[in-house]
Amino acid sequence: MVKAYRPLSLTEALEIRESGDTVLLAGGSDLMVQNRRGSGIIPDLGGAVVFIAHLPELQGIFVAEDSIKIGAACTLAGLLQEPDMPEYVKAPLAQMASPAIRNTATIGGNICNSSPAGDTLPMLYALEARLLIQSSKHSYMVRVEDFITGPGQNLLQTDEILVQVQIPNRIYDGYYYKKVGARKANAISKLSFFAVSRQEDNRIQELRIALGSVAPTVVRSREAESLLAGLAWGEIAQVLPEVQAYYEDLIQPIDDVRSSQEYRHRVALGLLRNYLLTQL
Numbered sequence: 659m660v661k662a663y664r665p666l667s668l669t670e671a672l673e674i675r676e677s678g679d680t681v682l683l684a685g686g687s688d689l690m691v692q693n694r695r696g697s698g699i700i701p702d703l704g705g706a707v708v709f710i711a712h713l714p715e716l717q718g719i720f721v722a723e724d725s726i727k728i729g730a731a732c733t734l735a736g737l738l739q740e741p742d743m744p745e746y747v748k749a750p751l752a753q754m755a756s757p758a759i760r761n762t763a764t765i766g767g768n769i770c771n772s773s774p775a776g777d778t779l780p781m782l783y784a785l786e787a788r789l790l791i792q793s794s795k796h797s798y799m800v801r802v803e804d805f806i807t808g809p810g811q812n813l814l815q816t817d818e819i820l821v822q823v824q825i826p827n828r829i830y831d832g833y834y835y836k837k838v839g840a841r842k843a844n845a846i847s848k849l850s851f852f853a854v855s856r857q858e859d860n861r862i863q864e865l866r867i868a869l870g871s872v873a874p875t876v877v878r879s880r881e882a883e884s885l886l887a888g889l890a891w892g893e894i895a896q897v898l899p900e901v902q903a904y905y906e907d908l909i910q911p912i913d914d915v916r917s918s919q920e921y922r923h924r925v926a927l928g929l930l931r932n933y934l935l936t937q938l
């Protein structure tokens with residue numbers, strides 16, 4: 659038998675979390691797959707299940723002038739339907755899973771699953787998203803890149819819940835997103851590439867690039883981004899070898915069922931070159 663709770667509020671959910679031996683279930687699209695035990699057999703989630711997708715404190719999308727605040731239990735479909743959500747946030751979400759999964763999968767679940775292939779992550783790293791984490795005793799903000807510590811690993815403690823995702827609301831001149839997968843739908847990324855940029859007087863003012871599935875966690879090179887800042891488009895080719903060298907150091911893919919180390923490495927650097935020379 660599975661012990662399960664359906665708290666009516668975040669406060670109640672956090673009290674239940676105090677017991678320590680609980681598993682949070684939002685959309686369940688990662689949890690149920692990871693813990694499946696065969697047709698007709700109830701998955702063993704390894705603790706009492708706490709349903710959180712319905713909690714009012716984990717809903718809500720607030721797009722203000724300076725920040726975008728997203729409840730952790732907002733579904734991907736809900737985010738895609740939000741008219742004020744910038745297109746650069748929507749771009750990776752639109753290519754995740756399939757319409758049915760997007761109706762149940764949450765942004766908080768994608769973050770807390772902390773897979774190197776999590777498709778919201780390159781976007782959240784590049785946009786420098788911060789997470790609001792709460793327990794009964796405390797609450798704190800943490801940058802997504804500090805929160806995720808390795809493949810499937812993060813700072814979340816057994817008494818905590820991710821409540822909200824906050825993204826600085828900036829105006830970018832351009833964004834670019836490319837997901838490389840085996841199919842158009844229901845394909846976990848072989849790798850992915852996300853970038854946003856701002857330009858002034860035809861020079862790069864700000865550039866942020868993040869790659870997923872090419873290392874234990876999302877890769878971003880601030881050194882390369884600084885090197886590119888201030889350059890005109892025609893000057894990029896001169897620094898390209900140096901820029902590539904920064905990413906060469908960071909890109910350390912693995913062989914797995916979805917792709918090979920060599921393919922990921924080659925395509926990641928190809929996407930970088932293509933973006934800088936033809937898309938920016």
Ligand SMILES: Cc1cc2nc3c(=O)[nH]c(=O)nc-3n(C[C@H](O)[C@H](O)[C@H](O)COP(=O)(O)OP(=O)(O)OC[C@H]3O[C@@H](n4cnc5c(N)ncnc54)[C@H](O)[C@@H]3O)c2cc1C
Nearest residue numbers: 684685686687688689754755763764766767768770777820
């Ligand atoms: C057919 C299929 C296709 C998929 N395609 C993609 C894809 O293209 N790209 C992609 O990135 N993923 C994909 N996924 C994986 C999954 O759908 C996403 O990662 C999704 O965003 C997970 O959200 P969820 O709400 O279902 O998470 P859940 O399964 O409910 O939870 C995932 C993990 O996060 C924890 N958690 C959830 N919410 C919180 C919270 N608020 N606070 C703390 N911990 C929390 C859970 O305890 C669990 O450990 C796919 C899955 C399936 C089944």
